[in-house]
Amino acid sequence: MKWINVFCLICMFLCAGSFHSSVVAAEKDDFEYAENLFQDGNFFEAAIAFERIFFLSGDSQVRIKANLRRAEALKQQGKFREARMDLQRSVHLRNFPDEHFMVLYQMAFCDYMLGNYTRVISGLRQLEHFYPERSNAEKVWLLYALAHIMNSEYEQARAFTDSLIAIQLVDENIAEELKRESQRIFSTENLPVVKSENRAANLSTFLPGVGHMYAGYPGKGILNASSQVIALGLAGIMAYHQLYISGFVIGLGMFQSFYFGGIRQATFLAAQRNLKETANWKEQARSFVIEVYEL
Amino acid sequence: MTCRLFFLIILLGHAVVGSGITSSDKDFSSEIRFIQHLQSRGHYHEALFLLENLQTDDPSRSDTINYLKGWMLYSQKDLEASAFFLEQVRRESPFFDKSNFFAAYNYAYLGNTPISLDLLAGFESHSGNAVLAMANFQKAGIALLDRRFEDFELHAESFNREFAFMAAEERKLGEYYSRLESRRYPSPALAGIMSAAVPGLGRIYAGKTAEGIAGFLYVGAMVLTTWDFYNRLGPRNGFFISSAAITGVFYIGNILGSATAARRTNIEFNYEMDQRILLDMHVPLRRLFP
Structure with a gap:
């Protein structure tokens, strides 16, 4: 009886192993x-x-x-x-x-x-905390650099790009060339100049058309300022011909539209320009960083 | 003895596993569990794909598949397709009550209330008090959506606040009924006439006060300009004629706009009431069938 039980137990052990496998x-x-x-x-x-x-x-x-x-x-x-x-x-x-x-x-x-670039950076910091020995991998630096570029954090982006260049196993001459290119891309002269939307609006409030010029659209500024002058002129001519009500409704009506519209347009143009300039620079910087990573 | 019994069980189990279960032979219930897992994670597209691949001749399994498809499509707000699958769940299925109620609700939401009522009629022989009360509640909601006030009164007689899951909504449906019944809809024709008399007045009558004031100001300013041209330059002057023509167009536009505003107000009111009714029909359903 005892031996039968032992036999069963051995079989069970073997079966369990076989089941697991x-x-x-x-x-x-x-x-x-x-x-x-x-x-x-x-x-x-x-x-x-x-x-x-x-x-x-x-x-x-x-x-x-x-x-x-x-x-x-x-x-x-x-x-x-x-x-x-x-x-x-x-x-x-x-x-x-x-x-x-x-x-x-x-x-x-x-x-x-x-x-969600801010979350990328915090995620990578968490990764660095858990795995300090693995975090100097190219792909980690790449993601860091890209996230900082997209977040418009130029100093950090530059530091991570330089780190990426440093860990790439490339010829010394190529590395030097890459560093020079990095210096050029992240140099103050090459960084996008951000125009203040509030400043553009304030300029157009007191000096019609100047906000547009500040935002980098002198043509649109001249057009807006001229429209306001013409509208005011029309109101003046009508008043001169004793058409006071028509002058008020048509001339001043047009003037206020051009005036307030000009302020809104200057703000919009400043934002538009910032977006365009920044997008161009980010594209340039991103392509460079990816190029370095792919070496 | 126990040891040998275990041995036998394990031997049998091993034989089953050893027979080789391929993915197509996988047990239906385990596949359903996996599909429900995908559903719980919000991967409806994947879950629907697997349900579509589950072919079965067993009617009870078909019910499960149809119920799950309907429910997932409902979660994705694809109400028409959801109603189609939920409607196919048979009366014998444990999912029937929930499926039928939600199919009826989906049709009501889509504006197809006659089909909703047909589906709800399926509960007439039901034995559960809560289900019967819910069917009556849904019918009352549909009567309000159709603006059949007499039918609503008939169903509302059975509202007794007995069931906590819909007591508050029974009261709310009563409030909507009062609002709808006492509502005086602005007349588009009257709004037009009022705006013809005083520009913008028709819009104010239609409940669009800001639009009315704006209309009064711009038409008023144009009338004044035209009068100014007439007064200073005479009736044959080109400025006067152009100004009068433009003012006329805006004046007539304002009259038509006022009539449209009245129509818009009525549509907005009806839409808002319908949305509230549908919401209050939906909430108790989710409480009864979580």
Whole structure:
């Protein structure tokens, strides 16, 4: 009787082992299936397949890996918000440093793609705090530099771009050239000059057309100032011909439209110019940083 | 003995797992659990894709699939498609009550109240008091949406504030009924006549006071300018003729605008009331079927 029990226990042990290995094999198959879908470019179904692994697996490491691959599939579909939301499920799993590092990095990347640059920087700082030894990776500096550029934080952007150049394994001459280019892009003369919208409005309030000129649109300023003079002139001529009511309604009516419209237009033009100038500079700086990263 | 029993169970379990379950053979309920997991995470598109791939001849499973599809489409505010799937859930299904109520609500929201009433008629033989009271409440709401006040009064007689999930909304429907019944809609024709007499007055009558004052000011200023030209330059002068023509166009435009303002006020009032009624029909439904 005793030996029968011992035999059963041994069999149970072997069965349990075999069951565990069959579960592991099934997970491996599922991963392979999901990866194949991903490789075939079927990102939608790949995302579902990775989510299924995440949902069914009892292994935390498998789950975090599946979650990372799902995020990749979602990113390929342009679903950065969903990818970030799903990655958050694994943010507490610090016992798998490689995967945890990637989770934090991918979250910061999704934040960048979503245009939330302040959150990118705070995410990368968190990553630096947890993994100081890994945080000097090119991709981390790249994201830092890009986020600071987009946030118009020029000093920090320059520092991270220079750090990126420093860790790139390139020829000394090329590195020097890159540093020179970085100096040029981030030099005060090359940085976008931001015009104050309030100042443009104030100038146009007291000196019609000058706000437009300050914003960089002298033609529009002259046109607006001339329109106001003509409207006032019309009111004067009408009053001279004793058409007081018509002069008041038509002449002064037109004048007030041009006057207040001019103030609003000057503000709008200043904002428009700032946007254009900054966008041009950001595009230039971003292309440079990406070029450095790709070396 | 216990040890051997365990051995047998494990052996059987192993045999099942070893037989090789492919993704297409996966258990229906586990697939539904996964779909519900996707739904809970807000991945409706993916969940709907999986539901679409679930083929079954079993009517009870079809009910589950239709209910889930309908509910997810409802969450995505695709009310027409949602109503289509919810309507297909059979009476035998445990999801029937919820599906039928929400299908009826969706149709009501889409303005197709006759179908809503047909669906709600399906509850007449229902045994649950709460469900019967809810059906009556929904019918009362639909009667208000259709502005059938007599029907509303009939349904409102059964409002007894007995069920906490809709006591407040029963009271609110009563308030909407009073507002709708006592409402005096501004007449577009009268608004036009009033604006013909005094520019802008019709708009003020229609409840658009600021628009009325603005209308009075610009038409008044144009009339004064025309009079000024007439007074100084005479009736044959080009400035007078042009000014009079422009003023005439604006004067007539103001009359037409006043009539439109009255129509707009009525549409806005009806829209606001409909939205409030629909909201108060919806809230108790979500309380009864969370």
